[in-house]
Amino acid sequence: xxxxxxxxxVARVLLPAGLELLEQRFEVSQGGLDVxxxxxxxMVPGAIALVPDPSVPVDGELxxxxxxxxxxxxxxxxxxxxxxxEACSDRGIVVTNTPGVLTEATAELALMLTLSAGxxxxxxxxxxxxxxxxxxxxxxxxxxxxxxxxxxxxxxxxIGLRYAxxxxxxxxxxxxxxxxxxxxxxxxxxxxxxxxxxLLRRSQVVSIHAPGGEGTRGMIGRRELELxxxxxxxxxxxxxxxxxxxxxxxxLEEGRLAAAGLDVYDGEPAVPESxxxxxxxxxxxxxxxxxxxxxxxxxxxxAENAIAVVDGLEPAxxxx
Ligand code: GLV
Numbered sequence: 001x002x003x004x005x006x007x008x009x010v011a012r013v014l015l016p017a018g019l020e021l022l023e024q025r026f027e028v029s030q031g032g033l034d035v036x037x038x039x040x041x042x043m044v045p046g047a048i049a050l051v052p053d054p055s056v057p058v059d060g061e062l063x064x065x066x067x068x069x070x071x072x073x074x075x076x077x078x079x080x081x082x083x084x085x086e087a088c089s090d091r092g093i094v095v096t097n098t099p100g101v102l103t104e105a106t107a108e109l110a111l112m113l114t115l116s117a118g119x120x121x122x123x124x125x126x127x128x129x130x131x132x133x134x135x136x137x138x139x140x141x142x143x144x145x146x147x148x149x150x151x152x153x154x155x156x157x158x159i160g161l162r163y164a165x166x167x168x169x170x171x172x173x174x175x176x177x178x179x180x181x182x183x184x185x186x187x188x189x190x191x192x193x194x195x196x197x198x199l200l201r202r203s204q205v206v207s208i209h210a211p212g213g214e215g216t217r218g219m220i221g222r223r224e225l226e227l228x229x230x231x232x233x234x235x236x237x238x239x240x241x242x243x244x245x246x247x248x249x250x251x252l253e254e255g256r257l258a259a260a261g262l263d264v265y266d267g268e269p270a271v272p273e274s275x276x277x278x279x280x281x282x283x284x285x286x287x288x289x290x291x292x293x294x295x296x297x298x299x300x301x302x303a304e305n306a307i308a309v310v311d312g313l314e315p316a317x318x319x320x
Contacts, residue, residue, distance in 0.1 A: 006048035008306060009066075011040055011056040014076060018299030022051070025307050041065050049306040051076055052083070054286075055268075060087035072309035075319070076302040077289075078102055078159075081212035081239060085320050095319040096305035099158060101297030102289035107162035109288045110207050110237045113261030114151075114167065118205065118233045119143035120259060122282040144204060144233060144258070147171030152203030154196065154219070155238070156182050160209030164191055167205070175199045200227035205235065212239025220244065225251045233259045237288045240265035249274035252281055263288050 008026035010019070012033055022028050026049060031040055035056075044050060044066045052058050053076045063070060063084075073088055075097045088095045116122060120141045127133050151167045153160045156178040164174045164185070174191040176182070177199050185191050196219075200206060206228055210216050220234065221244040228234060234257060236243050245265060249272065251257035259280040265271050268286060275281060289295060305315040 006069075006310060007046050008049040008051065009040075009044050009047040010076075011035060011050065011052040014051060014302065015295055015299040017296035018076075018301075018303035021300065021303035022049075022306065025310070048072075048310055049074055051302055051306060053077055054079055054082055056082060058083040058088075060084060060090075063087055063091055063093060072096065072306050072315075074302045074306035074309070074315075076298055078298075079212055079239060080319055081241070083319075089320050094309045094315065096302075096309070096315045096317050097319050098298040098301045098305075099317050101301055102294040103158045103162050105291035105294035106159045106237055106288040107166060108291075109263060109284070110159070110163045110209070110235055111166045113235050113237065113263065113282055113284070114146070114205055114207060114233065117235065117259040117261030117280070117282045118146070120280055123280055146205075149173070149204040150175060150202055151205040151207065152176070152199040153191075154199065154206065154208045155210035156185060156191075157209060157211075159237075160207075161185060163207060163209060165189060172205070175203055196224075197227060200224055200232075201229075203228070204231060205233045207235040208238045208242055210238055210242060212241050217241045218244055220248075222247045222251075225257055228257060230256050231258050233257075233261070235261045237263045240268055245272045246274050249278040249281075252278040 006026050008022050008028045010030040012031050012035055029043055031043055047066045048069050049072045050066060051074045058073055070093055072094045073083055075083060078097050078099045080097050083095055085095060120143050124141045146167055149172050151172040151174050153164045153174060153176040156176045168174050168189050175194050176191050177194060177196050181193050219242045225247055248260050261282045263284040264286050308315040
């Protein structure tokens with residue numbers, strides 16, 4: 001092992017599985033969960049490796065504050081829409097992320113939201129807790145069964161594909177849309193490729209697995225919700241920017257959408273008031289990858305990527 005040299009800045013926190021590796025190689029400082037931009041700007045000068053998470057915007061200004069010795073932005077997440085890739089490339093800084101290790105946890109969470117939103121578990125539990133449950137009612141909380149339902153998967157990357165396999169195993173027909181066709185998955189699982197508009201029209205469940213960023217901002221707005229229609233269930237475990245939250249809340253209030261299950265929000269941790277009070281909506285606090293296995297895997301991979309770049313090796317998962 002090389003001698004400990006150089007400074008690594010973890011913008012917020014890294015779990016021990018990764019932190020211990022990082023500390024063997026670098027002098028490490030962590031900003032903590034409540035770090036402010038100002039505090040981060042004071043911490044980063046001299047860093048050779050910067051480890052942000054999805055709540056930390058990494059822009060040219062921050063990179064310049066780190067200084068010319070900065071070699072790597074090792075993102076502690078798979079999504080990197082908060083990192084200005086062009087600014088990194090322009091400065092010769094490598095960007096890495098943590099794909100693969102969180103696929104199972106995130107696909108399972110999307111499945112959980114599909115089942116809990118589709119079966120109105122959020123409303124049912126809230127009613128029970130607040131004393132509104134008055135007994136077994138054959139007409140109450142009627143929801144969706146996956147067998148025979150059409151599930152539309154928007155984005156068939158690792159997580160979208162795993163989710164598609166899961167709902168398919170429960171008897172759903174899968175349609176997908178993606179930037180490129182996945183012929184193997186079509187052959188192996190019988191998934192059908194189509195465009196977004198057709199998918200929205202034909203699916204009872206629409207689950208979003210596309211990346212965030214300007215290219216996908218507002219992908220699901222009023223018009224798209226009309227296409228999903230009053231029998232439809234919308235699931236989002238990718239990034240909040242893809243979905244117009246107010247439009248979702250309005251559609252739920254007005255009975256133009258059957259249910260929604262959301263784990264991510266534009267501007268999180270703020271959650272729009274309209275969604276908090278909307279019916280038939282299960283809301284989670286961005287916990288897609290929150291299993292012990294996944295979060296340890298992410299922390300380890302983020303540390304290994306940072307160390308590899310500084311050691312002059314190719315990191316396992318390079319973005320640019
Ligand atoms: C979490 O949101 C991730 O992108 O890993």
